[in-house]
């Protein structure tokens with residue numbers, strides 16, 4: 001009898017909290033093995049407790065995705081644990097879009113945002129490619145609607161997220177057909193319940209914040225996780241590469257005028 005196909009393996013950056021933690025849970029429940037790569041070891045250790053039912057299917061690797069040596073070590077640790085890699089989910093980011101006004105925006109801050117929110121995605125892709133080629137795997141990059149729409153004082157975050165959308169189609173052309181590469185741009189996703197215990201707070205969300213969405217509510221990590229799983233799965237998304245999927249409850253389709 002032929003050996004059973006091994007369960008697929010995903011590496012989720014920033015997987016210890018927020019949207020990333022939601023993606024990790026979604027994939028574990030659906031039979032994936034998952035390596036959580038995160039700079040926050042307190043949050044990572046907490047995940048191992050929370051997901052203890054999946055003990056053999058989940059591992060935590062402390063990693064700073066903006067540092068190439070750390071990324072290389074993370075990929076090596078993932079392969080040592082699971083012997084393969086089928087999906088890379090680039091999600092780790094500094095999730096605060098606001099910066100100082102551009103006249104006083106420091107180069108240090110600009111570089112900090114770009115190095116985590118964009119360069120980290122490139123570094124992870126670069127070092128994951130050999131394993132993903134072998135498995136005919138896929139990459140999903142988490143960008144933001146702020147790649148396309150802005151409020152004042154969001155230059156660094158917006159530039160990084162726009163870069164992710166472009167990096168996605170560039171990689172898709174370079175790596176296809178062996179490796180598919182897609183992008184998700186979330187709108188407002190409420191992550192308060194998915195933070196580590198020491199940082200968990202009541203969501204700062206009014207009724208009007210919910211109902212302004214054409215879909216009737218703000219987003220949840222599960223809304224993003226379901227699309228991640230779909231885009232990672234070759235049997236469902238084999239003909240989709242280089243794309244960006246906006247998941248924002250329809251907000252970007254609203255005409256906005258002053259009342």
Ligand SMILES: NC(=O)c1ccc[n+]([C@@H]2O[C@H](COP(=O)([O-])OP(=O)(O)OC[C@H]3O[C@@H](n4cnc5c(N)ncnc54)[C@H](O)[C@@H]3O)[C@@H](O)[C@H]2O)c1
Pocket residue numbers: 013014015016017018019020037038039040043063064065066091092093094095116120142143144145185186187188189190191
């Ligand atoms: N929450 C939203 O409304 C929203 C909307 C659009 C896009 N996004 C994007 O989704 C992703 C996740 O956002 P979130 O709201 O879940 O944020 P979060 O702050 O709740 O979680 C981010 C995780 O990334 C980790 N991280 C940060 N820098 C890192 C680094 N250098 N190396 C490794 N790990 C690092 C953090 O420790 C944390 O666990 C980000 O890329 C963010 O820009 C979020």
